[in-house]
Amino acid sequence: MAVGVVGLLRTAWVAATMPILVAAVPCSWLTSFHGAVLGFAKRGKIMQSSSQKFTVPQKLFCHFYVVAVAWTTLLLVATSMYAYKTVPLVSESLLYPSIASHFTGGSHIFSWDKVHSVPVSYRYSIWRSVFLLLLMEVQVLRRLFETIYVFNFSSSARMHIFGYLTGLFFYTAAPLSLCCNNVLEVYKFSISGVAEFIVKGKSSMRQVEFDWLQFVNSLLKLGWLQWIGAAIFFWGWIHQRRCHAILGSLRDHSEPNDEYVIPHGDWFEIVSSPHYLAEIVIYAGLVVASGGTDLTIWLLFGFVVSNLVLSAAETHRWYLQKFESYPKKRLAIIPFVY
Secondary structure, eight states: OHHHHHHHHHHHHHHHHHHHHHHTSOOGGGHHHHHHHHHHHOBGGGGTTSOOTTEEEGGGHHHHHHHHHHHHHHHHHHHHHHHHHHSOOOOHHHHHHHHHHHHTTOOOSOOHHHHHTSOHHHHHHHHHHHHHHHHHHHHHHHHHHHHHHTOOOOTTOEEEHHHHHHHHHHHHHHHHHTTGGGHHHHHHHHHHHHHHHHHHOGGGSOOOOOOHHHHHHHHHTSOHHHHHHHHHHHHHHHHHHHHHHHHHHHHHHOBTTBOOOOOOSGGGGTBSOHHHHHHHHHHHHHHHHTTSOOHHHHHHHHHHHHHHHHHHHHHHHHHHHHOTTOOTTOBSSSTTTO
8 A cells, every 4th residue: 555655646746847847948849738738827816817718706715725634734743643642752761750651550552572573674664754745734824824815816827627636636635745755654553543432432441642742752762964954944934924925925014006006125126036946945944854765745846946947937927017127136936047
């Protein structure tokens, strides 16, 4: 099952990315294909003058993050409980009380023999998945909050139905990609727990002891790549929050006859779509935190980059056409490059 899920996810990311890469090829006979792909990606202000067929209100963005929060939380809880109860990363000093409790009749969720029977590489793999899902949870919770309280979508703002479906796919597949290598074990563990609850009932189930100190200690034992990745993640996370706050404030202060204004501040001083740039930085942080060896996460990152670069290029062209005084020094999305 795990191999099947991994293969399916990799195929899905390649299939989603390839049309964007093909559309980016500077070839005259691909012009119509480029227009079709761009039409699917358009939303909000850059769709105002385009066809409204097969579109939905842009405020349905909220659906993406409701799904993302629910799905990421489920994966995080299931993976965390599996990691904590079966493959903890603990020191010998923390295990001694557990061994003593075992010999004196107390119950505990693991033993010395159980811990050391599992390969170290597998234990670290599980806890990396927990770490990545924690970062993803921080991201999607903030995005849900912003969609509800920061962004004030215009009633006329639309997005293509294909773009809507792509968003739902992304926020289902992205969290799963962060833990897909261990999904079979986590699934079996979760099903076993649910079955035990159904058969024995709550009163007959073994009391679960959860030690937050031990949980945090396991995360702290992860390697330096995880913490460098987290630093990169939060660098992008902070700037995306700032840029979204700037975009949200523009709607509050816009004039009725001049709905769109040029945004200024933070990374808006160097690129037209700094919130997209920050998103790329965020997912680059996840790649680093994963250890950089997981092809599935690299393919996820490739989709994020290609999709956002395409959208940013169109947004940049819109700004240049809309405002004669638009800052010439600003590029589309990658500082000093594009």
